Amino acid sequence: MTRGKLDAPVVLGSARAEHIESMIGQLAELSEGGPGVTRLAYSPLERRAHALFAQWMSDLGCSVTTDAAGNTIAERPGAVPGRPAIGVGSHLDSVYSGGRFDGIAGVVAGVELVRLLAEAGMTLEHPLRIVAFAGEEGARFGQACVGSKLAAGLTARHVLDELTDRSGTSLSAAMREIGLDPDSAAAQGWDADDWAVFLELHIEQGKVLENSGAAVGPVDLISGSTRLSFVMTGRPSHTGGTPMLNRSDALAAAAEAVLIAETLASDDTHRGTRATVGRLSVEPNSITTIPGRVTFSLDVRDIDADRQRRAVTEIVGRVMATCRRRKVTLEVNLIADTSPVVMPLWVRQALVAGAKELDVPYRVLGSGASHDAQMINTFVPTALLFVPSRDGLSHVPDEWTEFAQVATGVDVLARAVIGLDKSMTASERVASKEEL
Amino acid sequence: MTRGKLDAPVVLGSARAEHIESMIGQLAELSEGGPGVTRLAYSPLERRAHALFAQWMSDLGCSVTTDAAGNTIAERPGAVPGRPAIGVGSHLDSVYSGGRFDGIAGVVAGVELVRLLAEAGMTLEHPLRIVAFAGEEGARFGQACVGSKLAAGLTARHVLDELTDRSGTSLSAAMREIGLDPDSAAAQGWDADDWAVFLELHIEQGKVLENSGAAVGPVDLISGSTRLSFVMTGRPSHTGGTPMLNRSDALAAAAEAVLIAETLASDDTHRGTRATVGRLSVEPNSITTIPGRVTFSLDVRDIDADRQRRAVTEIVGRVMATCRRRKVTLEVNLIADTSPVVMPLWVRQALVAGAKELDVPYRVLGSGASHDAQMINTFVPTALLFVPSRDGLSHVPDEWTEFAQVATGVDVLARAVIGLDKSMTASERVASKEEL
Numbered sequence: 096m097t098r099g100k101l102d103a104p105v106v107l108g109s110a111r112a113e114h115i116e117s118m119i120g121q122l123a124e125l126s127e128g129g130p131g132v133t134r135l136a137y138s139p140l141e142r143r144a145h146a147l148f149a150q151w152m153s154d155l156g157c158s159v160t161t162d163a164a165g166n167t168i169a170e171r172p173g174a175v176p177g178r179p180a181i182g183v184g185s186h187l188d189s190v191y192s193g194g195r196f197d198g199i200a201g202v203v204a205g206v207e208l209v210r211l212l213a214e215a216g217m218t219l220e221h222p223l224r225i226v227a228f229a230g231e232e233g234a235r236f237g238q239a240c241v242g243s244k245l246a247a248g249l250t251a252r253h254v255l256d257e258l259t260d261r262s263g264t265s266l267s268a269a270m271r272e273i274g275l276d277p278d279s280a281a282a283q284g285w286d287a288d289d290w291a292v293f294l295e296l297h298i299e300q301g302k303v304l305e306n307s308g309a310a311v312g313p314v315d316l317i318s319g320s321t322r323l324s325f326v327m328t329g330r331p332s333h334t335g336g337t338p339m340l341n342r343s344d345a346l347a348a349a350a351e352a353v354l355i356a357e358t359l360a361s362d363d364t365h366r367g368t369r370a371t372v373g374r375l376s377v378e379p380n381s382i383t384t385i386p387g388r389v390t391f392s393l394d395v396r397d398i399d400a401d402r403q404r405r406a407v408t409e410i411v412g413r414v415m416a417t418c419r420r421r422k423v424t425l426e427v428n429l430i431a432d433t434s435p436v437v438m439p440l441w442v443r444q445a446l447v448a449g450a451k452e453l454d455v456p457y458r459v460l461g462s463g464a465s466h467d468a469q470m471i472n473t474f475v476p477t478a479l480l481f482v483p484s485r486d487g488l489s490h491v492p493d494e495w496t497e498f499a500q501v502a503t504g505v506d507v508l509a510r511a512v513i514g515l516d517k518s519m520t521a522s523e524r525v526a527s528k529e530e531l
Numbered sequence: 532m533t534r535g536k537l538d539a540p541v542v543l544g545s546a547r548a549e550h551i552e553s554m555i556g557q558l559a560e561l562s563e564g565g566p567g568v569t570r571l572a573y574s575p576l577e578r579r580a581h582a583l584f585a586q587w588m589s590d591l592g593c594s595v596t597t598d599a600a601g602n603t604i605a606e607r608p609g610a611v612p613g614r615p616a617i618g619v620g621s622h623l624d625s626v627y628s629g630g631r632f633d634g635i636a637g638v639v640a641g642v643e644l645v646r647l648l649a650e651a652g653m654t655l656e657h658p659l660r661i662v663a664f665a666g667e668e669g670a671r672f673g674q675a676c677v678g679s680k681l682a683a684g685l686t687a688r689h690v691l692d693e694l695t696d697r698s699g700t701s702l703s704a705a706m707r708e709i710g711l712d713p714d715s716a717a718a719q720g721w722d723a724d725d726w727a728v729f730l731e732l733h734i735e736q737g738k739v740l741e742n743s744g745a746a747v748g749p750v751d752l753i754s755g756s757t758r759l760s761f762v763m764t765g766r767p768s769h770t771g772g773t774p775m776l777n778r779s780d781a782l783a784a785a786a787e788a789v790l791i792a793e794t795l796a797s798d799d800t801h802r803g804t805r806a807t808v809g810r811l812s813v814e815p816n817s818i819t820t821i822p823g824r825v826t827f828s829l830d831v832r833d834i835d836a837d838r839q840r841r842a843v844t845e846i847v848g849r850v851m852a853t854c855r856r857r858k859v860t861l862e863v864n865l866i867a868d869t870s871p872v873v874m875p876l877w878v879r880q881a882l883v884a885g886a887k888e889l890d891v892p893y894r895v896l897g898s899g900a901s902h903d904a905q906m907i908n909t910f911v912p913t914a915l916l917f918v919p920s921r922d923g924l925s926h927v928p929d930e931w932t933e934f935a936q937v938a939t940g941v942d943v944l945a946r947a948v949i950g951l952d953k954s955m956t957a958s959e960r961v962a963s964k965e966e967l
Contacts, residue, residue: 192815234817335830377812380810
């Protein structure tokens with residue numbers, strides 16, 4: 096039984112859109128210049144967002160700590176000492192020129208959830224921990240979910256030295272610059288025994304909810320993602336002086352590669368595969384010089400692990416053939432590779448029960464994007480709840496979710512948390528009786 | 532008759548490779564960081580190269596002036612006052628990460644030519660002017676031959692405001708920053724009556740001379756060049772969340788455009804057409820965002836003016852169809868458009884005569900690249916002389932011509948200048964007798 100003050104009946108209020116709007120607005124101000132929000136992984140701006148979150152949680156009576164990876168964890172104690180925690184959270188960093196909801200909505204949902212519990216004077220049996228993960232976006236270092244992977248103990252120390260941003264700064268150097276210790280970060284993962292369950296609210300970044308009219312979407316599957324970097328080296332020379340047949344044009348080879356990836360992912364045998372060249376740069380990048388060197392990324396996603404890896408192999412094979420024909424040298428590096436994940440049913444069912452309790456239309460769906468939930472799920476049973484994205488847009492300044500839609504998500508999340516608190520308490524009691 | 536001191540027999544020495552090597556080496560040091568030489572049009576570095584050239588010419592007894600466009604002109608007086616000048620020259624700016632010979636070889640050839648005349652104590656009938664043109668390379672502002680076009684009165688004032696570099700600086704602003712006045716530059720072209728003939732020595736930037744074993748190449752035709760800038764706007768969104776069929780990927784559209792241009796220029800009906808996308812940039816340029824905006828250049832060259840324009844029209848038409856199919860918005864702007872040019876035979880014949888006199892193997896050939904000679908030829912009869920480029924490479928750090936090969940070019944150039952001085956003097960005498 097969830098306990099209210101003096102054991103009076105506890106009435107949980109509804110999440111308020113204006114609270115959510117205010118918090119999202121304050122966070123959006125912490126951005127580099129240019130369109131949308133740019134608050135990169137392991138940057139000073141990201142730390143300022145974490146500090147703001149920490150302040151909010153502290154004001155709500157939580158104790159706040161930062162782990163070695165830079166994840167900020169706010170704890171609201173449970174009624175029964177020694178129980179593992181219920182976790183709720185997402186991330187506060189963004190891509191270049193991204194939106195104000197990706198990740199942020201899930202952290203703000205956690206703050207609003209604690210506010211609702213505090214206003215109702217409700218204490219859960221389990222401790223509740225609201226988490227802001229560090230460095231979820233792969234935009235800066237090419238690897239997604241850095242903070243949650245470190246929490247899950249999935250990142251070897253040397254990887255932090257090997258991942259670099261556009262300016263050549265390694266992830267470990269970036270960590271040191273903001274006062275984090277990469278050695279500790281790689282060594283000190285979270286203790287699985289300390290966590291009972293984890294829930295992440297996130298914007299969908301697709302159109303399924305919008306098209307189906309559902310308000311929330313418990314996620315059953317998260318796509319895997321294989322990320323490669325390609326370097327093509329041709330022969331730069333004068334555009335006027337060099338006949339077409341004598342050329343080794345690195346950009347023409349890269350153009351073929353872009354279309355090879357697109358064509359393969361669009362064919363009938365790859366329904367569900369998504370392949371994208373999102374980043375590309377040309378050297379010397381002059382109107383009158385045939386491109387000598389082109390560097391680009393490839394991101395291949397799938398909900399089928401085998402099809403994901405087959406697609407990568409096939410694209411690389413075709414690109415190699417193109418480069419041989421064009422006398423262009425090819426170098427391919429694996430930046431990151433994660434498999435698709437099936438999310439555990441029993442945690443997801445708590446979200447479904449919450450939606451039913453509130454009569455909120457829901458739809459179970461898959462996620463094309465990877466999320467911190469995927470990493471945490473490797474050691475704590477985890478659920479992921481989507482709220483709608485307008486026009487499916489994400490990673491762009493126009494990314495939008497109505498604040499009332501986030502609030503509805505918080506309400507469902509709150510019921511799920513309370514439901515899990517109750518059901519886990521009951522099963523722990525049964526377990527402890529069985530131990531006697 | 533060419534006059535030596537005290538009318539003693541005049542013996543012209545041979546150009547010396549070590550002089551040429553020294554001058555080219557000194558100029559190559561005036562470069563931005565990074566590979567090769569970067570000394571952009573209308574930059575302070577370019578002005579320093581002009582100042583070094585001015586110093587050399589001044590040391591050789593020439594009077595040096597700078598015109599409103601920033602072209603530096605060194606004059607060695609002729610024996611007969613009032614005659615129009617014989618001009619010799621090229622440019623001192625470079626592309627990004629270019630070589631040390633493109634343009635520079637022709638200016639250094641002019642310096643060495645004056646040294647040869649001075650050492651022989653030889654004075655021409657006509658004044659000899661060695662010119663270092665400003666801003667020949669289109670790499671910075673997208674338009675080639677800025678200094679020589681201004682000298683030829685071919686550039687309207689507003690164009691100087693409209694052309695901008697990567698950082699958004701207009702050409703007129705760049706001119707002001709280095710102390711030039713764009714108003715005067717556009718208004719004050721050279722006086723055609725002041726010039727009798729012009730000769731430019733330049734590296735070939737192709738392999739024709741190397742393959743044929745010729746030491747020098749008088750040019751009969753210069754390709755035209757049409758330069759366009761394309762902006763494609765698609766819909767940026769999350770690479771994981773967006774199905775392949777829902778995409779408006781600006782980079783995939785641009786990749787098709789790159790291959791459309793290459794395919795068209797390589798087909799049987801376009802032998803001689805050269806089409807290149809040399810510059811391309813992607814926004815937001817993130818691994819996990821579908822490209823929303825891609826900007827790129829297209830350079831189409833041909834020795835046939837009609838085929839050049841037909842190729843451009845056909846490429847743009849096919850690219851428009853691609854963009855319609857892909858729901859990508861297309862904006863195309865014309866940056867520059869010059870027609871192919873036939874160089875006047877009688878000036879070229881002086882170069883051929885010079886090569887024959889010295890028993891230097893020559894080959895008449897066309898030029899794929901545009902040159903200052905093309906602009907000056909619009910108002911002064913002009914010739915262009917190529918020296919070999921190793922492997923045909925140009926606009927790259929590996930661009931190379933042996934210093935002895937440049938020296939051979941100077942020797943041929945010197946004979947051509949002396950020959951023209953004599954033949955023009957003779958015809959001017961005939962003309963003045965006829966006037967009597």
